[in-house]
Amino acid sequence: MTEGSRVPGAADPATTRVLIAARSTARELSDVLLTHLPDLGDLPTQRALDAWVEQAADTLRALSEALEERLLDLGTGPASGHASATRPTPAGAAGTSVNPMTQGDSR
Numbered sequence: 001m002t003e004g005s006r007v008p009g010a011a012d013p014a015t016t017r018v019l020i021a022a023r024s025t026a027r028e029l030s031d032v033l034l035t036h037l038p039d040l041g042d043l044p045t046q047r048a049l050d051a052w053v054e055q056a057a058d059t060l061r062a063l064s065e066a067l068e069e070r071l072l073d074l075g076t077g078p079a080s081g082h083a084s085a086t087r088p089t090p091a092g093a094a095g096t097s098v099n100p101m102t103q104g105d106s107r
Contacts, residue, residue, distance in 0.1 A: 023067035030060035
């Protein structure tokens, strides 16, 4: 089946369940990963490890957000406690919300 032939909102229930589970797991693993920060004693090595752990956690969160966007594309909406309002809006997207920091700025 091609992507263009899909009916909006007609997502396969098994696919939806897998996407929901993967999104939730990626978010949970991101949070768990941040709790495992050993003290190495060597400052340069510690900084490198901390940066790697933060990058890995950010990557897992990005995966979770991408899966949530896919769920929204399928018409299922956010499936659990993570609201879509926390997701940043892509730059230049039509219908983006007004940035309160620049609202009323005529520049």
